[in-house]
Amino acid sequence: MLDARFFKALCDPNRIALLRRLAECGRPCTVTEMSECCPACVSVVSRHLAMLKEAGILTAEKRGKEVYYSVRSPDLATRLRDMADAIEGCCRDGAAKRQE
Amino acid sequence: MLDARFFKALCDPNRIALLRRLAECGRPCTVTEMSECCPACVSVVSRHLAMLKEAGILTAEKRGKEVYYSVRSPDLATRLRDMADAIEGCCRDGAAKRQE
DNA sequence: GGTATATTTGCATGGTGACGCAAATGAGCA
DNA sequence: TGCTCATTTGCGTCACCATGCAAATATACC
Numbered sequence: 001m002l003d004a005r006f007f008k009a010l011c012d013p014n015r016i017a018l019l020r021r022l023a024e025c026g027r028p029c030t031v032t033e034m035s036e037c038c039p040a041c042v043s044v045v046s047r048h049l050a051m052l053k054e055a056g057i058l059t060a061e062k063r064g065k066e067v068y069y070s071v072r073s074p075d076l077a078t079r080l081r082d083m084a085d086a087i088e089g090c091c092r093d094g095a096a097k098r099q100e
Numbered sequence: 101m102l103d104a105r106f107f108k109a110l111c112d113p114n115r116i117a118l119l120r121r122l123a124e125c126g127r128p129c130t131v132t133e134m135s136e137c138c139p140a141c142v143s144v145v146s147r148h149l150a151m152l153k154e155a156g157i158l159t160a161e162k163r164g165k166e167v168y169y170s171v172r173s174p175d176l177a178t179r180l181r182d183m184a185d186a187i188e189g190c191c192r193d194g195a196a197k198r199q200e
Numbered sequence: 201g202g203t204a205t206a207t208t209t210g211c212a213t214g215g216t217g218a219c220g221c222a223a224a225t226g227a228g229c230a
Numbered sequence: 231t232g233c234t235c236a237t238t239t240g241c242g243t244c245a246c247c248a249t250g251c252a253a254a255t256a257t258a259c260c
Contacts, residue, residue: 002120004113011111012218013104020102031237039186044219046237065227065236073191077184084177084184090123091173112248131207142251146207165206165257 001086006079010056014038015048016024019057028061028068101186106179109155114138119157119171123185128161128168 010016021037022029035045049069052058057076061068110116121137127150135145149169152158157176161168 001108002116003113005114005249007107007110010102010228011104014218016102016104016158018197020190023187024242026191026193026195031164032235041220043221047218047239062226062237065234067237071187071191073187077188080180080184080187082255084180087123087171087180090120090178091126091171093126095126098172126243132205140208141250143208143251147209147248150208162207163249165205188231 001083006055006057010059011082013050014040014044018045019052022058022069023073028070028092030066030068033067033077034069050070101183103155106155106157109151109157112148114140114144116151118145118148119152122158122169122175123171128170130166130168132166134169 003097004007010019018034018038021034031042031046031049033044035050038045038048040048049058049060053060053069057072058069059072109118112154118134118138122135130147131142131146134149135142138145138148149158149160151162153169155180157172158169159172161170
């Protein structure tokens with residue numbers, strides 16, 4: 001549930017900026033488009049996007065020469081809510097067990 | 101909303117293990133107690149816990165010689181759910197804007 | 201005050217990650 | 231085929247982080 005790779009993918013400010021940009025854009029974007037909003041050069045952006053994809057945060061679809069990245073927003077939202085539930089449930093159960 | 105420091109605090113496997121241990125335990129724990137579940141030595145655990153506290157994930161309360169750490173579970177759950185809402189809302193708005 | 205325990209902090213070190221550049225790969229087009 | 235554009239990958243470098251050790255700080259108890 002609490003997956004280190006997931007958080008690792010989001011612990012870099014540039015990757016956060018890319019994710020935010022992609023979410024705000026509301027449509028699939030190419031690597032070149034994304035790199036315009038990021039101080040790093042294209043190769044670095046490509047690597048960041050690949051990492052976000054590996055972590056299950058983005059999806060990539062190849063169309064011709066270009067790769068279009070999108071946010072897996074429903075899955076992402078579900079994962080975050082599941083984490084919230086797990087932490088609440090875990091802490092509540094622990095406290096309950098302690099009172100027995 | 102998407103805070104890099106928050107994710108940074110959770111991108112280390114030992115810190116995840118500490119958070120999980122603390123959540124499952126269901127009661128405040130001392131640094132020494134926590135260090136027993138973690139391969140790292142006490143000073144490292146102390147630093148990890150401090151980082152989790154700085155990120156707003158744990159709270160620390162000093163009682164005598166010892167410091168008791170707890171999970172800020174309601175706040176943490178709220179933060180995660182807010183992130184989920186923000187991402188969903190953001191992507192939906194972007195898509196809607198695109199269709200206009 | 202002196203000792204013991206709990207925690208934090210300074211420091212050195214090894215490992216990992218971000219970065220830019222250049223080369224390689226892939227796909228469209230003349 | 232040759233050319234161009236988009237993306238990825240290999241590589242070297244630099245910065246940051248996790249770690250352990252030792253010293254410092256804080257608190258309790260004698």
